[in-house]
Amino acid sequence: xxxxFIGGRWVAARDGATLxxxxxxxxxxxxxxxxxxxxEVDLAVAAARASLDGAxxxxxxxxxxxxxxxxxxxxxxxxxxxxxxxxxxxxxxxTTARNDIKVLARYFxxxxxxxxxxxxxxxxxxxxxxxxxxxxxxxxxxxxxxxNYPAQMLGRTxxxxxxxxxxxxxxxxxxxxxxxxxxxxxxxxxGLPEGALNVVTGLGEEAGAALAAHPGIDFISFTGSNxxxxxxxxxxxxxxxxxxxxxxxxxxxxxxxxxDAERAVPIIVRAIVQNAGQTCTAGSRLLVxxxxxxxxxGRVAEAFAKVRVGTPAMDFDCxxxxxxxxxxxxxRYIDEARAAGIPVLAEGTVAADAPRTxxxxxPTLFGPVPRDAALAREEVFGPVLAAMPFDDEADGIGxxxxxxxxxxxxxxxxxxxxxxxxxxxxxAGQVFMNCxxxxxxxxxxxxxxxxxxxxxxxxxxxxxxxxxxxxxxxxHG
Ligand code: NAD
Numbered sequence: 479x480x481x482x483f484i485g486g487r488w489v490a491a492r493d494g495a496t497l498x499x500x501x502x503x504x505x506x507x508x509x510x511x512x513x514x515x516x517x518e519v520d521l522a523v524a525a526a527r528a529s530l531d532g533a534x535x536x537x538x539x540x541x542x543x544x545x546x547x548x549x550x551x552x553x554x555x556x557x558x559x560x561x562x563x564x565x566x567x568x569x570x571x572x573t574t575a576r577n578d579i580k581v582l583a584r585y586f587x588x589x590x591x592x593x594x595x596x597x598x599x600x601x602x603x604x605x606x607x608x609x610x611x612x613x614x615x616x617x618x619x620x621x622x623x624x625x626n627y628p629a630q631m632l633g634r635t636x637x638x639x640x641x642x643x644x645x646x647x648x649x650x651x652x653x654x655x656x657x658x659x660x661x662x663x664x665x666x667x668x669g670l671p672e673g674a675l676n677v678v679t680g681l682g683e684e685a686g687a688a689l690a691a692h693p694g695i696d697f698i699s700f701t702g703s704n705x706x707x708x709x710x711x712x713x714x715x716x717x718x719x720x721x722x723x724x725x726x727x728x729x730x731x732x733x734x735x736x737x738d739a740e741r742a743v744p745i746i747v748r749a750i751v752q753n754a755g756q757t758c759t760a761g762s763r764l765l766v767x768x769x770x771x772x773x774x775x776g777r778v779a780e781a782f783a784k785v786r787v788g789t790p791a792m793d794f795d796c797x798x799x800x801x802x803x804x805x806x807x808x809x810r811y812i813d814e815a816r817a818a819g820i821p822v823l824a825e826g827t828v829a830a831d832a833p834r835t836x837x838x839x840x841p842t843l844f845g846p847v848p849r850d851a852a853l854a855r856e857e858v859f860g861p862v863l864a865a866m867p868f869d870d871e872a873d874g875i876g877x878x879x880x881x882x883x884x885x886x887x888x889x890x891x892x893x894x895x896x897x898x899x900x901x902x903x904x905x906a907g908q909v910f911m912n913c914x915x916x917x918x919x920x921x922x923x924x925x926x927x928x929x930x931x932x933x934x935x936x937x938x939x940x941x942x943x944x945x946x947x948x949x950x951x952x953x954h955g
Contacts, residue, residue: 479496479509479510479511479512480509480510480511480512480655480656480659480679481512481659482512482514482518482522482659482676482677482678482679483659483662483663483666483675483676483677484518484521484522484525484676484677484678485521485522485524485525485528485672485673485676486525486666486671486672486673487672489512489518489521490512491512491513491514491515491517491518491680492517492518495512495513495515496510496511496512496513497510497511497512497513497652497679497680497681498510499511499567499653499655499656500653500801501566501567501569501836502568502569502797502798502799502800502801502836502837503566503569503789503790503797503798503832503833503836504789504833504835504836505802505833505835505836505837506835508566509656511652511655511656511659511679511680512679512680513679513680513681513684513685514678514679514680514684514685515680515681515684515685515688516684516685516688518678518680518685519647519649519678519685519688519689519692520692520694521676522647522676522677522678522689523618523620523647523676523689523692523694523695524694525645525672525673525676526618526619526644526645526646526647526673526674526676527617527618527645527694528645528673529645529671529672529673529674530615530617530618530643530644530645532671532672532673533671534643534645534670534671534673534674535643535645537643537671538594539593539594539596539643540593540594542590542593542594542640542641542643543589543590543591543592543593543594543641544590545590545668545669545670546586546587546589546590546593546637546640546641547586547587547590547591548590548668548669549586549590549664549665549668549669549670550583550584550585550586550587550590551583551587551668552664552665552667552668553579553582553583553586553661553664554579554580554583556660556664557576557579557580557583558576559660560579560582560629560657560660560661560664561575561576561578561579562575563656563657563660564578564579564628564629564654564656564657565790565791566656566790567628567653567654567656567657568625568626568628568654568797568800569754569789569790569797569798569799569800569836569837570753570754570790570797571788571790571792571793571794571795571796571797572790572791572793573793574752574753574797575629575790578627578628578629578630579629579657581629581630581633581920582629582630582632582633582657582661583633584633584920585630585633585634585637585638585920586633586637588637588920588921589637589638589640589641589940589941590637590641592641592938592941593641593642596613596642596938596941596945597613598610598611598612598613598947599611601949603951606953606954606955607951607952607953607954608951608952608954609949609950609951609952610949610950610952611947611948611949611950612947612948612950613642613945613946613947614643614945614946614947614948615642615643615644615944615945616642616644616696616697616720616944616945616946617644617645617695617696617697618644618645618646618647618694618695618696618697619639619644619645619646619647619695619696619697619698619699619944620646620647620649620689620690620692620695620697620698620699621635621636621639621646621647621648621649621698621699622649622682622686622689622690622698622699622700622701622702622710623635623648623649623650623651623701623702624651624701624702624703625651625652625653625654625800626753626756626757626758626800626859627753627757628650628651628654628655628656628657628658629657629658629661631701632648632650632657632658632661633920634701634920634935634936634940635648635699635701635935636648636675638935638940638941638943638944639697639699639944640670640674640675641941642941642944642945644696644697644944644945645673645674645676646674646675646676647676647677647678647689647695648675648676648677648678649677649678649679649680649682649685649686649689650677650679651682651702652679652680652681652682653800653801654800655677655679658677658679659677659679662675662676662677682706686706687709687713690709690710690713690714691713691716691717692717693717695717695719696719696720697719697720697721697722697944698710698713698714698719698720698721698722699721699722699724699933699935699943699944700721700722700723700724701723701724701725701758702724702725703725703726704725704726704929707723707725707931710723711723720943721933722925722931722932722933722934722935722943723926723931723932723933724758724924724925724926724930724931724933724935725758725885725926725929725930725931726758726857726859726883726885726929726930727758727759727760727762727857727883727884727885727886727926727930728762728763728855728856728857728881728882728883728885729759729760729761729762729763729883729885729886729887729888729906730761730763730764730765730877730878730887730888730904731746731749731761731763731764731765731887731888731890731914732765732868732874732875732878732887732888732889732890732900732904733746733764733765733766733767733770733774733890733891734767734871734874734889734890734891734893734896735767735769735770736891736892736893737770737774737890737891737892738890738892738912739774739777741912742890742912743774743777743778743781744781745913745914746761746764746778746914747778747781747782747785748795748914749761749888749914750762750841750861750862750863751782751785751795751796751826751841751861752795752796753797754787754796754797754798754799754839754841754860754861755796755799755808755841755858755859755860755861755862756799756800756804756859756860758885758930759885759886759908759915760859761863761886761888761914762857762858762862762863762864763854763863763864763866763878763881764778764843764845764863764864764865764866765865765866765867765868765874765877765878766865766866766867766868767867767868767869767870767874768867768868768869771846771865771867775823775845775865778823778824778843778863778865779823779824779843780824782823782824782825782826782841782843782863783824783825783826784826785826785827785841785861786826786827786828786829787826787827787828787829787832787838787839787840787841787861788828788829788832789829789832789833789836792829792832794829795826796826796841796861798832798836798837798838798839799837799838799839799860800837801837802837804837804859804860805837805838805839807858807859807860808839808858808859808860808861808862809839811852811853811856811858811860811862812839812840812842812862814852815844815847815851815852815853815862818851820844820845820846820847820848820851820853821844821845821846822842822843822844823843823844823845823865824842824843825840825841825842825843826840826841826842826861827840828840839860839861841861841862841863842861842862842863843862843863843865844862844863844864844865845864845865845866846865846866846867847864847865847866849866849877849880851864854866854880854881855880855881855882857883871896871899871900874900875900875903875904878900878904878905879903879904879905882928882929883926883928883929883930884905884906884907884926884927884928884929884930885906885907885908885926885927885930885931886906886907886908886909886910886915887901887904887906887908887909887910888909888910888911888912888913888914889901889904889909889910889911889912890912891912897911897912905927905928906927906930907923907924907925907926907927907930907934908922908923908924919936920936920937921936921937922936922937923935923936923937923938923939923940924936924937
């Protein structure tokens with residue numbers, strides 16, 4: 479049983495409640511976590527606040543940065559053990575889990591080395607005045623993250639907040655809390671003072687809701703579904719605190735008739751089967767110009783049919799999905815699309831020796847998908863790709879922008895002018911041109927437009943989200 483990490487100590491839920499932890503690869507319950515709730519959230523927020531008045535709050539930016547860099551190094555020193563834990567907890571292929579741990583380390587290196595590079599400004603003002611702008615921590619920051627990339631999400635949201643000197647409270651997803659708990663221990667051993675990072679585990683509607691609504695927090699970073707994102711924003715509004723929302727996506731691959739297919743096809747397949755399609759930035763819509771639709775989608779289908787699904791140790795392209803509810807959700811999209819007569823162009827294969835008790839689904843490529851079908855508009859969050867033809871540039875842009883989301887997009891063409899035009903016209907927080915970047919990219923500001931959320935994480939811009947400015951006006955005569 480794993481306890482919570484609050485104020486530098488291991489803490490059980492006050493009522494002793496726990497939650498089981500199952501491996502998606504075989505459904506086996508292999509551990510338990512504490513089922514924290516409002517009481518433990520109170521403790522964690524108080525511990526984070528106390529850290530601001532203690533050793534953590536007194537540190538210079540350089541000292542904080544040094545600790546963060548050391549945390550990054552410590553994560554790499556524990557890379558294999560953390561990757562094995564993450565793979566067991568999420569079911570993802572071990573190579574993907576190893577990459578996730580490297581990215582976690584990279585977030586701490588990146589923001590650690592940035593901690594003392596965030597400088598203020600001076601502003602010309604009236605005669606006899608000196609005006610300067612200080613950048614300060616927000617205070618206690620709350621971080622609620624989903625189960626698809628637990629280690630990466632932790633790094634993405636907590637590292638910049640720590641770099642700016644905030645006291646943090648993390649609520650990992652109930653399905654995948656183990657790497658965060660182990661991380662807290664590693665970070666503390668690397669020198670992070672007590673209370674700077676607190677991890678409260680438990681259910682979203684209990685621990686998560688209590689954290690989002692807590693009057694003692696100054697900021698919320700939420701990554702997850704649109705439904706919960708709305709609740710979190712309502713809670714933030716009640717306390718008048720700022721929130722960054724990283725929500726869902728339905729990201730288009732926009733392929734023109736002069737595409738370099740050799741390069742594009744494997745990247746497009748990977749962008750939807752990676753992490754079993756459970757990636758907010760999954761390239762889940764394949765929009766192809768009509769003249770090459772059949773030939774190009776045929777090539778994608780050929781590659782897609784080779785996708786293999788298996789356990790973390792099999793280390794294929796794709797693992798199981800997260801839990802039985804997620805499997806049922808993805809399977810329902812597949813079954814309903816089939817029942818509606820949408821043609822299946824290719825399917826991957828689940829390994830014959832993958833445990834029957836695991837949560838596996840067959841990756842499926844559909845096309846042509848009608849523009850008003852659920853598959854064309856809704857986030858499946860599974861390895862399901864929807865191919866659709868378009869006529870010309872304007873039609874391709876209209877189709878790309880034809881969902882409520884706007885997270886990522888990719889444009890594939892050898893025409894440089896068209897690349898720029900389409901990239902500018904597409905509604906998305908990131909646009910890739912002749913490449914695709916689901917996950918990773920610590921340096922690259924990231925976030926949504928429209929229903930994909932607001933605010934930016936990653937890159938140096940994230941440091942602005944987790945800090946505020948104070949304007950000092952000094953009359954010196
Ligand atoms: P989810 O919204 O169900 O859960 C996310 C987190 O919120 C979990 O920690 C959960 O415990 C917590 N939570 C649940 N109910 C809560 C409540 N009432 N109050 C406060 N917290 C609560 O999402 P999920 O199913 O874990 O993740 C899948 C979703 O996340 C997908 O829609 C996906 O697109 C999105 N996502 C977005 C990004 C991004 O960066 N834009 C990244 C990863 C995932």
